[in-house]
């Protein structure tokens with residue numbers, strides 16, 4: 001069997017007296033979409049912060065494509081291609097959509113490049129075709145010259161995911177990509193994730209939209225109170241009485 005893209009073993013995190021993660025283990029298989037679901041406060045975002053290197057766990061270890069990354073900070077993990085998107089979009093406000101995308105592509109080629117260097121060294125021509133391709137695939141062509149503040153929420157979210165993809169990730173951690181989107185925008189983004197990312201880059205997906213989770217995922221892990229309640233195929237999770245009782249029955253849209 002192929003080695004996991006990410007292998008988390010016994011991750012434990014405490015916030016004072018709160019045990020946010022209690023020996024959580026989870027494996028992300030190469031090329032798969034693995035959803036992490038559970039009620040508010042289950043520990044999903046804390047686990048993603050441990051993976052991205054923003055939070056040091058009190059116990060446990062993380063192996064990425066066979067390499068132990070426990071000692072690496074967030075920047076070094078990002079440079080290895082462990083790429084996180086956030087619940088709130090993080091874009092460069094003074095740059096246009098095209099420049100934001102270009103920055104991700106350029107940064108992928110030159111990992112040490114700072115923002116100031118980028119403004120001195122805009123290699124528009126070399127990446128023009130690639131930028132156009134991203135604009136097209138993420139339905140942003142007519143917004144290329146617009147600044148992020150003038151974009152709709154759906155446009156901003158698509159741009160952020162396009163930028164994550166343009167940076168050449170080996171693994172994507174998508175933290176509630178559909179949060180706050182209209183039904184139409186959410187459906188469009190699910191289709192884009194399916195056609196442009198799924199099967200190519202392994203994704204750990206945190207999402208409360210159960211239709212999207214069950215549509216996109218190859219595997220689902222359910223967390224409750226900082227522990228793993230169940231992990232398996234979407235069909236197994238849907239059929240689990242324990243999961244129904246603890247979580248899914250609470251979800252209006254399921």
Ligand SMILES: Nc1ncnc2c1ncn2[C@@H]1O[C@H](COP(=O)(O)OP(=O)(O)OP(=O)(O)O)[C@@H](O)[C@H]1O
Pocket residue numbers: 015018020038039040041042043044045046047
């Ligand atoms: N910085 C912090 N300080 C103290 N407690 C925290 C902190 N961050 C998270 N917690 C607590 O840790 C637990 C797990 O929170 P976490 O945000 O990881 O859950 P979640 O599953 O991502 O929830 P949501 O779906 O609402 O985003 C909760 O009890 C939360 O209150």
